[in-house]
Amino acid sequence: MSLKLENVTKRFGSLTAVNQLSLEIPSNEIFGFLGANGAGKTTTFRMILGLLDLSNGSILWDGRPINYETSPYIGYLPEERGLYPKLKVKDQVVYLARLRGMDKQNAEKELKKWLDRFQVPQYEMKKVEELSKGNQQKIQFITAVLHKPKLLILDEPFSGLDPVNVELLKEAVLDLKNSGTTIVFSSHRMEHVEELCEHVCIMQKGSPVLSGSLREIKRSFGKKNISIAADFSLDYLKEFPGVLKWKKTSEGALLQVETEEAGQPILESLIGKGFVRKFSIDEPSLNDIFIEKVGLSYE
Amino acid sequence: MNKFWMMLVHTYGTKLKSKSFIVTTIILVAAIFLMANINKIISYFDGHEVKHIAVLDESNGVIFAPLKTSLAAVDKDIKLEKSGDDETALKKQVSEGKLDGYLVLSLDERQLPKAVYRSESSDSNTADRLKNALQTVKGQMVAGKLQLTSDKLALLNSPVSFEKVPLDRKAQSKEQQGAASALVYVLLIAIYMSVLMYANMIATEVAVEKSSRVMEILISSVSPIKQMFAKILGVGLLGLTQIIIAIAAGVLALQTNSEVLSFIKHFHISSMAASTIGYAIVFFLLGYFLYATLAALLGSLVSRVEDIQQMVLPMTFLVVIGFMVSMYGMNQPDAAFVTVASYIPFFTPMIMFMRYGLLGIPTWEVLVGIAIMIVSIIILAVMGARIYRGGVLMYGTSSSLKNIKTAFLLTKKEPTSERKKNIPF
Numbered sequence: 001m002s003l004k005l006e007n008v009t010k011r012f013g014s015l016t017a018v019n020q021l022s023l024e025i026p027s028n029e030i031f032g033f034l035g036a037n038g039a040g041k042t043t044t045f046r047m048i049l050g051l052l053d054l055s056n057g058s059i060l061w062d063g064r065p066i067n068y069e070t071s072p073y074i075g076y077l078p079e080e081r082g083l084y085p086k087l088k089v090k091d092q093v094v095y096l097a098r099l100r101g102m103d104k105q106n107a108e109k110e111l112k113k114w115l116d117r118f119q120v121p122q123y124e125m126k127k128v129e130e131l132s133k134g135n136q137q138k139i140q141f142i143t144a145v146l147h148k149p150k151l152l153i154l155d156e157p158f159s160g161l162d163p164v165n166v167e168l169l170k171e172a173v174l175d176l177k178n179s180g181t182t183i184v185f186s187s188h189r190m191e192h193v194e195e196l197c198e199h200v201c202i203m204q205k206g207s208p209v210l211s212g213s214l215r216e217i218k219r220s221f222g223k224k225n226i227s228i229a230a231d232f233s234l235d236y237l238k239e240f241p242g243v244l245k246w247k248k249t250s251e252g253a254l255l256q257v258e259t260e261e262a263g264q265p266i267l268e269s270l271i272g273k274g275f276v277r278k279f280s281i282d283e284p285s286l287n288d289i290f291i292e293k294v295g296l297s298y299e
Numbered sequence: 300m301n302k303f304w305m306m307l308v309h310t311y312g313t314k315l316k317s318k319s320f321i322v323t324t325i326i327l328v329a330a331i332f333l334m335a336n337i338n339k340i341i342s343y344f345d346g347h348e349v350k351h352i353a354v355l356d357e358s359n360g361v362i363f364a365p366l367k368t369s370l371a372a373v374d375k376d377i378k379l380e381k382s383g384d385d386e387t388a389l390k391k392q393v394s395e396g397k398l399d400g401y402l403v404l405s406l407d408e409r410q411l412p413k414a415v416y417r418s419e420s421s422d423s424n425t426a427d428r429l430k431n432a433l434q435t436v437k438g439q440m441v442a443g444k445l446q447l448t449s450d451k452l453a454l455l456n457s458p459v460s461f462e463k464v465p466l467d468r469k470a471q472s473k474e475q476q477g478a479a480s481a482l483v484y485v486l487l488i489a490i491y492m493s494v495l496m497y498a499n500m501i502a503t504e505v506a507v508e509k510s511s512r513v514m515e516i517l518i519s520s521v522s523p524i525k526q527m528f529a530k531i532l533g534v535g536l537l538g539l540t541q542i543i544i545a546i547a548a549g550v551l552a553l554q555t556n557s558e559v560l561s562f563i564k565h566f567h568i569s570s571m572a573a574s575t576i577g578y579a580i581v582f583f584l585l586g587y588f589l590y591a592t593l594a595a596l597l598g599s600l601v602s603r604v605e606d607i608q609q610m611v612l613p614m615t616f617l618v619v620i621g622f623m624v625s626m627y628g629m630n631q632p633d634a635a636f637v638t639v640a641s642y643i644p645f646f647t648p649m650i651m652f653m654r655y656g657l658l659g660i661p662t663w664e665v666l667v668g669i670a671i672m673i674v675s676i677i678i679l680a681v682m683g684a685r686i687y688r689g690g691v692l693m694y695g696t697s698s699s700l701k702n703i704k705t706a707f708l709l710t711k712k713e714p715t716s717e718r719k720k721n722i723p724f
Contacts, residue, residue, distance in 0.1 A: 049519045071520045082512035087313065092513075095309055099302055099520040143516065 002027045003048070003151060003182060007057035010043055010206075017043040019206040021057075025184060025199070030177050032197035032214075033186035034286075036294060040206040041186040042079055045153050048184070049076055061151060072101035075149030079156045081136050083143070085129035089115075092128065093143050100147040107146060114142045118168055133160045141169060145176060152176060154185035158192055170196065190287040200286070204294050218283050224260050225288070228252040229278035230270065240266060251277070256288070302521045303529050310504070310533025315540065323496075324541055328548040335552035350399040350425055353382040353389050357405040362412045362436060366404070369439075370432040377428060393419055402429060412437050479575055479656040483629065486579050487649050489542075490586045491622045497538045497587065498594035499611060501530055505598030506607045509690075524684035531591040538587070578655055578665060585672045586648030590614065592676060596683040599690035600706060621646040625653045632657040641668060644675035682707070 003025040010018040018040040025031045033041045046052045048059055050066050059066060066074065084092050090111060097107040115121045118138045128136060137160055145152060157173070158166050173196060177183055187193050193200060194214065201211040210217060223244065228234060229251040237255060238246045242262030247254045257263060263281045270276050314320055333340070356363045367379050382389060382401070389401040400418025407413045414433055416426050442452045508514045517526060597610045624646060628637040632654055641650040651668040654660050689706035 051515065051518055068520075068522055074519070076516060076519050078512055078515040080512045082514070082516050084508070084513050085511055091313075095305070096513075096516055096520070098305055099517065 002062070003184070004060045005044075005048075005057070006059075008044070008047060008054055008059060009056035010040075010047060010052060011055045017206050018047070021203075021206075021208055023201055023208070023211060025182060027182045028177065028180055029198055030173065030183045030185065030196045032193035032200040033184065033203065034188075034190070034193060034200060034290060035186070035203035038205075039203040041203060042155055043206075044203075045076075045155055045184070045186070048153060049074065072147060073150040075100075075144040075147065075152040077140055077144040077152075077154045077157055079159075081133075081140050083128045083136065083140060086127060088125055088127055089131075089139055090124045093139065093146060096143050097146045100149075102147045110146050110148075111142065114146065117172070118142070118165075134162060134165050137161055138165065138169075141172070145172070145181075148181075150181060152181050152183045154183065156187060157185055158187060158189060166192070190285065190290055194286045202290060202293055209293050210289070214286070217289065218286075221284055221289050221292075222259060223284055223288075223292075224257055224263065225282045225284055226255040226257055226263055226266060227278065227280055227282065228255070228270070228276065230274060230276045232274040237266065237269075240269070242266075256284070303525045306521060306526060306529035307533045307536070310530050311536050314500070314504075314534065314537050320537065320541075324544055327541065327545055331545060331548045332552045335549065335556055339556070350377045351397075352377060352379055352425075352429075353384070353392070353398050353401040354379050355382060355384075355386065355389065355401060355403045357403065358412065361406065362404045362433075365436045365439060366412075366432055369435045370429070373432070374428055377425065390417070393417070399425070411440060480629065482575060482579060483625075483653045483656040486583060486652060487622060487625050490583060490649055491618060493538055493542075493583075493587060494590045494618045495615065497534050498590040498614065499607075500537075501534050501591050502594040502598035502607055502611050503604065504530060504534070505595055505687075506601050506604045509599060509601070510603050518688065523688040524680070527592070527595045527680070527684060527687055530595060531588065535587060535591065575656055578652060581669065582648040582652040585669065585676070588676050589644060589648070589672060589679065590618070592679040592683050596679065596686050596690075599683075599687040617645045621649045625649040628653055629657065642671060644672050647672050 003023075005021055005023040005025075008018055008021040009016065021040075021044065033044070035041050043052065047054055048066065050068075061070060061074075064070070087095075090108070093111050094104060094107045097110075098104060102110075111124070112121070115124055118141075120135055120138060123131060123135060123139070128139060131139065137157075141154075141157060144154065154173070157169060161169065170192070173183060173185075185193075185196075197214055199211075199213050200217065202209050227249070228237075234248075234253040237243055237253060242258050242265070243255050244258060245256035255266070257266070260281060267279055270279065354363055354366075363379075363381060370377060370379065379402070384392075386401075386403070389398065392398045393400060396419075399420075399422075400416060403415045403417075405413055412433055414429070416429055418425070438452065438456070442449075447455075508517065521529075593614055594611060597614060598607065601607050601610050621640075624637060624640050628634065628640075628650060631637070637650060637654065640646045641654050647668045651665060655665050686706040
């Protein structure tokens, strides 16, 4: 049951928020959406959910369009918290789950399970406005997943959470994936995307600039990182052939090189200069790729 | 249970349990009991007050005795006492509060009574009662001079018989008219109050869902048109609950007070045509739906709950204008502008009903009014559903009516090339 976007375009007057976006999101996978603010991520999500009509193109889930009939199979966590501030956690989570086609007893049972899992069973009878931001986000997450959706859309799920809670949520996301849910999520935090996703799409001003499997993106990017820890000055490497970027770190330097092969002469040049504690050639991080693809063309 | 009913029950249930609903209902019931017993309350504060008035009779007792008799026949609250003191002493007693006032009686050149009443307060009620009593005395004295017998005098004083019979298209008896105007009055106030209260409640409810962004989740589960009507019916049901509680309280309160009950019976509710009551219900419901739809539409356009008052202001104006025109129209129901206003859908429930109740206008006019209202409600609902869907995704700072256009265009398949504000991301 894959999600297929074909030539999806959304225009608001003269502004094109999403332009010619074509993607195939494989089922039972976590798909990451990256992009700066205003890149069109939320607009894309809203179109997937059917909140906004498409100006052009089509979106199909399992070969069928997404509408109110498919809503029981879809879960959504909006970017900003969307809960009734004055309602008790139990009342509203159960109500929203019932609107997604779940029956009451089942919803109550599932809610208890999730609250226990997130270590907040005491909040069941509390009003949402009485909870901290992080705990509200947990409730929001429960609302999105309670009815066991087949397609889960998470817009910035980890924002406003402390590292412990990020881990709790990440684990939950991975469990859902393993139980067969297709998950699409967006984030500013590259490390979360890198850790969870197999496929990603980087958007800029409404257009996809890079899309595909994470491993392939990294491989085709070509450039590698070299980190060196040494007791002597590494300044001379700035002008070394094949070095694209040079950054001083507390223990040595971090280099970006054009190809893996450029590493060998650098390693050789270090020998005899003094004590080298570390030398490693690494895959570029998604952050590097993102900055390279999006950051350079920032206005 | 389908989603529509779930939302309806949810809206009704949460509002029913809300503190604001419970408090307003308690205040309403208390006010009804207070109103029903108003005569007892007034007499409790009023009952013991007897006015003591000194009389300086400069007519050698010609006036005092008949005045006292004449006054005693109608009024027991005013005690007249002949005084031997002079005016200065009396003035002092009045200012000290021992007396409520004093009356100086004398005869004028034609040997008819005249009087001067002096008191501390500007209590015109007492002065009027004294004047009326003195008028009677004067009449008796004049009659005596003209040698009229008392039945001739009674004949002279008896009021002329003057009856107003409306020769309208649909003749209504006097009782029916009295009952109709009472019902019109009640309905006008009921529509006015409930539109202001319940329409505002709907607008606020929508704005709360929107500002808390729960709307994004709701709208991906349930279509906007279903949401809108679930809310309108849910709040409508709540209003009905409150009205039933109010009526029950009213009936209960009246059972305990026979005096007011007989006063109400005076209106001959039973003589009222069944059609009048039927139209009252129809116009009340249509009025509610029209304004509720408008309120839901307006509520979906604001981003913050604080902006809601500003947004519903035009709607409030419509209700107030309709109310004022119909209040004016109760004195002059056949004025041309009242007739015209009765066909404007936002005024129809109040003004058309008032015209029906007071003038007995032909049925087709009422039906045209109802048809215009139904069409308006449908147009508003269709537009509302579209604006609602676009509006709930718009989070601009402005809350102007310009947003209607933007919201409308947002749901269009292919918007025009014109640039819009408040583009959602």
